[in-house]
Amino acid sequence: AYVAHPLDSFEEGSVTNMFTSIVGNVFGSKALRALRLEDLRIPPAYSKTFKGPPHGIQVERDKSxxxxxxxxxxxxxxxxxxxxxxxxxxxxxxxxxxxxxxxxxxxxxxxxxxxxxxxxxxxxxxxxxxxxxxxxxxxxxxxxxxxxxxx
Structure with missing residues (x-):
């Protein structure tokens, strides 16, 4: 089955909002016993709103x-x-x-x-x-x- 979400459902630039909306709450549902995400397509216009993390793992390692x-x-x-x-x-x-x-x-x-x-x-x-x-x-x-x- 294919599921499509309107882009207006998600906050621009928020990977957290998008993934928790699509994956987080759905996969945590006890009513679903077998579910698999096989493909996720993000429109290029929406991808461009992601600015990326402010820093990577090296900064975390240096801090810790x-x-x-x-x-x-x-x-x-x-x-x-x-x-x-x-x-x-x-x-x-x-x-x-x-x-x-x-x-x-x-x-x-x-x-x-x-x-x-x-x-x-x-x-x-x-x-x-x-x-x-x-x-x-x-x-x-x-x-x-x-x-x-x-x-």
Missing amino acids: NKYGRPLLGCTTKPKLGLSAKNYGRACYECLRGGLDLTKDDENVNSQPFMRWRDRFVFVAEAPNKAQGETGEIKGHYLNATAGDCEE
């Missing part, structure tokens, strides 16, 4: 001082339902346990039970605390897909 091995990370779970404080604690435990980085799931935005600003405060503590205890540089990637931190 980690070379010669994969950077180890995870998406914090459960992705929804935790308070900002408990979410930050989960990130800390992952980092203290040996991961290099944690990241927000694409569905973690600024929900009423965990606003972006509150999450930022508690998640910012996690790498700093784990780094102090392990002596290794740690990090967290926040999902910041809204126009600003108040959205």
Whole structure:
């Protein structure tokens, strides 16, 4: 089967929005037992709106001082339902346990039970605390897909 989406469904220049809309939520559906993405065609006009990442893996390695091995990370779970404080604690435990980085799931935005600003405060503590205890540089990637931190 072929599925086509109108380009107006996606934010210009947002690879995150496009992929999570097409792949993320659909493939995570428990109602679908067998699904495979075989081809993805992006119109050239839409491709031109992608500016690319501000930097690559070398900058991440330089910032973390980690070379010669994969950077180890995870998406914090459960992705929804935790308070900002408990979410930050989960990130800390992952980092203290040996991961290099944690990241927000694409569905973690600024929900009423965990606003972006509150999450930022508690998640910012996690790498700093784990780094102090392990002596290794740690990090967290926040999902910041809204126009600003108040959205």
